[in-house]
Amino acid sequence: KKDLLSSSFCAFLTSTTSLFHTRTTSLGMKLKEEAEKQYRDRDNANRQAAKASNTVGDRLKNDSNSTWGKISFLNEMTLSTIIENPHSLKAARAPSLAASNSPSAQFLSKSAFSASNALSNDHLKRHLAARNEPTEGGKKMLIERLSTSIEDENQREVRIALENEHCRIRDIEQKGSVYIASKNDHGQLGLGDLDDRHEFTVIPALRGKQVCHVSAYGSVTIATTLTSKVYSWGGNGVNPIVIGDDTESFALPQKMVKLDGEETVVTSVGSTHACSISKAGDLFVWGKLGSGNTRLVPEYVDKFTAVSVACGAKHIAVITDEGELYTWGGIGSIEQDFQVQATPIVAKLPERIKVVACGSQHIIAASESRVFSWGCGNGYRLGHGDDCSARISPCEIAAIAELGGSQILDVGAGTWHSACVISNDASTNESGHLYTWGSGYCGQLALEKQCVAKTPTEVKGLSEVKEIICGRTHNAAIALDKLWTWGSNEHGQLGRSIQETDVTFSPYPGIVEFGTIVNRIGRGVPRSVACGHDFTVVATHPYEGPSEQEMIKLLETKRRKEQEGKEEEARLLLAREEEEKRQREADAEKKKIRYLTSKRLCTMDSTCPGFTYESSTPSVCRECGYSVAFHTIVADEKDDNNGGGIKE
Secondary structure, eight states: OHHHHHHHHHHHHHHHHHHHHHHHHHHHHHHHHHHHHHHHHHHHHHHHHHHHHHHHHHHHHHOTTSTGGGOOOSOOOOGGGOTTOGGGGGTOOOOOOTTOOSHHHHHHHHHHHHHHHTSOHHHHHHHHHHTTOOOOSOHHHHHHHHHHHHHHHHHHHHHHHHHHHHHHHHHHHTTOOEEEEEOOTTSTTOSSSOOOEEEEEEOGGGTTSOEEEEEEETTEEEEEETTOOEEEEEGGGTOTTOOOSOTTOTTSOEEOGGGTTSOEEEEEEOSSEEEEEETTOOEEEEEOOTTSOOEEEEEEEOSSOEEEEEEOSSEEEEEETTSOEEEEEOOSSSGGGSOOEEEEEEOOOSSOOOEEEEOSSEEEEEOSSOEEEEEOOGGGTTOOTTOOOOEEEEEEOHHHHTTOSOEEEEEEEOSSEEEEEEEOOTTOOSOBEEEEEEEOTTSTTOOTTOOEEEEEEEOTTOOSEEEEEEOSSEEEEEETTEEEEEEEOTTSTTSSOOSOSSSSEEEEEEEEOOSEEETTEEEOOEEEEEEOSSEEEEEEOOOOSOOHHHHHHHHHHHHHHHHHHHHHHHHHHHHHHHHHHHHHHHHHHHHHHHHHHSOEEOSSOTTOOSOOBOSSSTTBBTTTOOBGGGOOEEHHHHHHTTTOOOBO
16 A cells, blocks of 8 residues: 555656646746747837838938938938947938928937837947947936937038038029019919018029020019020919910929020010010010910011010010111000001101110100100100190100200100100210109109109119119119119018008119128129019029128128227227316316416405405405405406406
8 A cells, every 4th residue: 555655646746747847848938938029029119110210211312392302311221220330320321300390300210219229238338439429327328328419410411411402502593593572473473382572582493594684564474594595484374475384383484495496585575465586686476465366376577677675565566677666556545546556567756766665555765865655644654744645656755855965775664654764974875864754652753752753853862774674563773783673562572671661662762682692692783674563573693792701701801890990989089088188187277276376356346456365364355355255367367358357
């Protein structure tokens, strides 16, 4: 029995021990598997975070419309991909958007932090040492220090990339660009949106294109480059003047391929029609003029050789190489007064015409010394004095003829007003004085508080004018190689601020910033200017002024000289005040000494020879008996003033 019990007990112990060993082994394997799974999950999470980080970076870099997509980063490696090589971290560049508040930036920042959190303290210290950063502190401090170092370095790279991009844009823009300001409800600013601009803004699509001529009317603009490329935009996508490959992109400059090869040099725009002239004088017309058919393709007019063209609302005026003026279309306030002319006819003018301008319903033309006007005369826009009736044929403006010996340099025509530039100096024909007339209730006459001028009136405060450009309610002029604007500024069409606070217009010409550095980019002097309805467009020459660094030095030198001048002025003022004070003190001392040492006559007794004190009563005069207070006339001063005496 004992042997049987002993054998059974031993078998029980053996089976129990085996079961315990099996269960223990199973538990150990399970714990090991769970540990390995956690490690794999953490590793997969880090890899996914790194992959997502790179995916976002790639998406941002491939996005051509993103500012960050234009930045060339050196590398995309994240912390999780360089754990084994801390020195490569110094060259790594994860796409950093730390300067941005976008969700992508926050996601990348979190991804970088999670990747840093996966590193051991030894790895963190190795990375910090490779970046010449302190390696003291715990894990949290090391992670924060490394993240800050990476973020700072990425931001430095971003700043460098942005600065390089700015320099690239600056070099292109300074070759000559187009700037525009004001109302933008029909895409007339060419900026790809419908937002107004109250300051002159460059049109990116025409940056550096070297546009040499611009024309505008209504809400349409046409620009011509030195290489005879023609661009048009605006019109809200429905104006037949704007001819481009993409009719939906009316708010952006569209190349007019149908004028390619025609060697276009100048253009002019009307309400629904436009014209262009080539180098050889070929005239092309397109759009809709009057009740005629709409021409979607520019048509060649072979009747003459054109040298200048101007378009009004519904009419055209062309100067030929022989000085003749051809007009067609319709002008005037009522159609029955002016029959619409479908083909060009010669205007009856006594002299060769030099310049011409078209308003909405009238024409201003000038020879060397005479100015003619015709069309609708409402508002005295024709300049014939009290008679503001319409003119069917050209009539000379008598007020300009009376100036005598004047030379006409330029003319302009708006909706209700007109203008001309006149030189009274026979020795020069480059610039002159500006005269305006008509109605200008938005200050477009530049005659201060005068809103109506029946005859041409000289504009004061604006001299050496070369060109005048009239819009509907505002004007622009080029004088002294500077751009001047005045009139309505309701939509910011003047491109500058005005001093008037109670009205939205200014009758005083003011300078707009051209020919200088604006926003770290040089703007050339104006080359061509056009005024549409409530907007202004300017094409510039290449910028030839000082560079940004030279300008900074010039401004610093100017500021230092001004400061030195102020200090010198203050020093001289202080020296002058000290000298005056010293002189006053010296004069007072001399007067005091003279008063004390001279004979003092009595004001109460004229017979008193002078104050003589009594030893017993020193304040009383021994001669007259009056107090010393009554002896205030110095004897030598009395003699000097012929006995008049002076009280001290």
